[in-house]
């Protein structure tokens with residue numbers, strides 16, 4: 752083998768080693784969730800309305816049966832709970848401001864992304880205190896269900912203070928969900 756070939760192989764080995772390391776690092780930082788295929792048929796929609804911190808979005812939130820049953824039983828969301836939040840843009844008026852409808856609400860435009868939370872035992876272990884969220888993991892998907900591979904640190908940081916409501920903003924709506 753000539754030196755040139757050796758060098759190429761050497762570089763390839765180093766690169767593949769580095770990729771493996773990065774992959775392991777990603778896994779440690781942020782676990783990829785499985786897209787909850789078919790949730791519109793199998794989950795319960797329990798909230799639909801204007802978003803609190805995003806003035807130009809509306810949201811629809813769905814829960815699987817594990818989350819719904821837990822919320823109804825004692826207000827706790829057991830391991831296996833999955834929540835799905837569809838994020839929609841809003842219609843603007845002539846000035847480019849978010850339009851308010853005759854009933855004082857934002858008017859939904861197209862869906863832009865799908866946010867998912869899933870809770871499983873031990874899923875918080877790798878995170879520092881300020882990013883712990885009661886064993887929930889977060890992920891963001893396109894409307895076609897592709898993982899957008901976003902950094903979930905901001906998600907965790909904003910949901911982290913909600914230890915009194917299972918780290919979920921809309922828990923009261925889930926507990927009170929009507930069939």
Ligand code: HEC
Pocket residue numbers: 801802803804810812834835836866867868889890891901903905906907909910918919920921922
């Ligand atoms: C700045 C605060 C903030 C950040 C950052 C944030 N969220 Fe939330 N999240 C909220 C609020 C507030 C709600 C309640 C609905 C609303 O008003 O938007 C919510 C609701 C949710 C829900 C429905 C369950 C619940 O808690 O009510 C999911 C799922 C969710 N967020 C996932 C995510 C994901 C994934 C990310 C990151 C890509 C994220 N969130 C980032 C504030 C935040």
